[in-house]
Amino acid sequence: MKLATLLLFSATALAADLRGRLVGNVVLNATDIPLEARVVLDYGAKSARFLADGSFEITGVPSGQHVLEPLVPGYRVQPVIVTVPEEGDVHVQKFDAAALPLAVSAIPSLPYPLQLAAVGKDEYYTAPPGMNIMGMLKSPMILLMLASLGMAFALPKITEMLDADPEMAKQMLEQRQGWQRNLDFSDALSSKLAGGGGADAQAGSAAPAAAAGPPVGKAPARTPQGSGKRGGKRK
Structure with a gap:
């Protein structure tokens, strides 16, 4: 019983509560936060809704690095990496999905409790290109x-x-x-x-054949001789 109580006390001591606020700016006023807006820790492991004044709190966060992403419908809010140490202060840096997080000693921490702000508004309309x-x-x-x-x-x-x-x-x-x-x-x-050219070639080949005379080996035909003056009576 004493061992279970000691383990529970140790786990509670290593856990922390993350607190922060959505700060209003020219993009989004803090009083106009949608009711569905919330913050998500480690892609859904824990979450909390924004209160009417823009504040939030996530309890029981264990030590280590955590990705905290604000989800505000219609707006884009910069996610952050929160490092909860076993001892010392919470360290906060911007989250970039295309890069590894930096060491805590290599970059100064952002303000804590967290101060989140909308960086842009979601635009679902694309203007048509102009005349070229x-x-x-x-x-x-x-x-x-x-x-x-x-x-x-x-x-x-x-x-x-x-x-x-x-x-x-x-x-x-x-x-x-x-x-x-x-x-x-x-x-x-x-x-x-x-x-x-075909008809001319045929005509040209026929002309030499006619001039060559009769075929070799055949005598020319004799014309019949009439009785005439040389004809006489047979003796």
Whole structure:
């Protein structure tokens, strides 16, 4: 019985009560704390609600390092790491999920009892992006439209220049005719290579065969001779 009482007294002596307050600022007034707001120790091992004045207390916290996270709906509050020593003062430092906690001797403690404050408000609305003029100009459709508008304005000017300068108009006409001749020659060559050469080859092979005469080994056919003047009576 004495041993159980001694163990219970030792466990009670090693435990501590964490106290603190949610301090009001421009982000969240301490009098406007939602009813659901609370502080959670070690991801749910212990918890406590904020009172009307913003204060809280978590009892029976054992010695060691603990993560204390304030949960205030609609707001973001900086979580802290609380180190409860077996002897001495409680040490408080900011909690960073991406980094290991620093040694107690390497960083000064934040104020204790804890003073928590909202650092921002949760925003569930994302503003749409503004108009990007450069992005619109890079679009192929916009570039094609601008090119069409440029041609619509440039063609009348070019026509006026050609009318005013007959020599330039003559050069443009010659260039156009040269391009047309090149296109016609390319089309004729393509069609000839595609199918026109077969019939010419057959016709060319038939002409030498006709000029060679009859096949070798066959005598030419004799034409029948009439009686004429050389014909006479048989004796």
